[in-house]
Amino acid sequence: MAVATPTVDERLARVGVLDRLLVRPELGAVLGALVVFTFFSVFTDQFLSPAGAATWLDDASTLGIMAVGVAMLMIGGEFDLSAGVMTASTALVTAILATQLGLNVWLALGGSLLFALAVGAFNGFVVMRTGLPSFIVTLGMFLALQGLNLGVTRLFTGSVQVSGISSVDGYESAGFLFASTVQIGSMTLQVSVLWWLLVAGVATWVLLRTRFGNWIFAVGGSVTSARQVGVPVMRTKILLFMTTAFAAWVVGSINILRFTTVQANQGIGLELQFIVAAVVGGCLLTGGFGSAIGAAIGALIFGMTRQGIVFARWDTDWFMLFLGVMLLAAVLVNNAFRRKAERVRR
């Protein structure tokens, strides 16, 4: 029998540039960032000035580092509510090891890194072993760390904050890595901005170009199917929790070395900002879809808005309202694009 015109396999079909753009999860965030950027650039004097830009980049950077970690975990289908408090815990561990036990700052940083990875692994292990939702498990960790932060700090210092790390050996060299400033033209950037770019770049590469990245999308999309095709689900998810904890260690180290002091009650409530940034950046709450670059841009929107409102000299009493409206708008836009994108795929 004769085959006249062989139909092209739909997976090999040519897709237009516009449609290819539309399927990117971060598209909504990019558009949102452009809108926010243009708005504040036009309506305020200082937003675009070197010092002004350095301010909102600085604000976005530490949030962005966490948002990328949290986004990877969310793509893998899990939450980490302890991430915000972890940024304070890691800073406290570093500060206590350095100032109270007299360790070199580098050793103290190593100690807090081990602590962070252990907490991350514990979160992941409990979630995977018990099958409980990560929302509950990490909520427990969130509360436990709060108590630990306050209790241990009071025990060691008799006060509620740890300071004095700037006179410990190794502060200057460690500070160079985490808390220095970079001069680009007339702009004085905090080094945390470079960390943010680096973390977003590495995470994007892992997600899109490595086998582990494939596994992350797989376990987030459907655990059962992932297991059936041989993805090591448990290992993947535990590593993801450890990744978020690692990001918290980076941010905690930046904070303690830059501000040289840490308060026991810091970081509470930040976990929701990380999730907001990740969701604005195109992550689905149900997992399996999202992007690291998107989360980094979500954090950029957050930083630009937070500082832009001050530049615009609006009454900051309204900030949260603005944030809420923006979150809803971003999610609605993302949703519309995704529907369109699904039609394109089909």
Added chain:
Amino acid sequence: MGSNRSATPRPAGGRVLLAAVAAGTLALAACSGPGATDAGGGGGQQPGGSGELRVAVISHGTPGDAFWNVVKNGAETAGKELGVQVDYNAAGDPSAQAKLIDNAVAQKVGGLVVSMANPDALRDSIRKAADSGIPVITINSGEKRSAEFGAITHVGQSEEVAGERAGENLKQSGRTKLLCIIHEAGNVALNERCDGARRSFGDVQNLQVDISNPTDVQARIKGALQSDSSIDAVLTLNPQVAANAVSAVRESGSQAKVATFDLNSDVVSFIKSGQLEFALDQQQYLQGYLPVTFLKLFRDNANTVGGGKPVLTGPQIVDKSNVDKVGSFAERGTR
């Protein structure tokens, strides 16, 4: 399963990353690390200039906090009276507060008013402001570090002195065991108040509560009173907590006397009805009003009040004798 991976892998990703890392390393070569501890404030603040003065007030209060609302009212009233533009911003997290200060410096404001609950975290930002010629006045907390950071003066209340005063007053009324309620974990000033009270009073026990949960505050104070009947005085450090403490004392049937830091209209009515002994008012309206006035005078007339020594706004004791007068002002948000 939805995935956002593109269909054709391009090896370019690796190269881009390498380039980014290389660029990062290059940029690092031109960067400067943070200095280790060194004393000495920034100079460079010169009076002078003309036109409209703009003052940024940056506090560590959370938005919606009743205490800081009075400070805000004070600053804004002074601004209106003197023709000074006042921008009020607040962030409870020290790193967020530091960023707000950087923001004000970027805006080149004419004067900066900062509360320093956590001075070390704000050091670099405040120095930067002082170095770029912006006169800085610290308010409320951080008195000891104010001059070191290059501020022209400090306007506030010494927490330990106020705490001692509270302890002294309670001791004079014949009390023997005091419960001191700390409502914010991590706030140094609150611990200093209790320490001050301990110095003048003697037997003081601290109790930690969470001010964002009033039910819990009341239950914990009640629990503490019930479990130790020898407690015959309660010192709260916030007027909202004072109301909870008054209810807790009533419900537990304890004979303890309650005293508090700071005023609101509840506290005023409790003092009138005798359920509250006294309130130590730090008159925070002045902590908003005075710095704006000082900055205006500094620019236009090169004045520094008291040669830069801290200006104390409190404590003023509010008890039955003067509560009627003060009470009417608390209602309009200026006390």
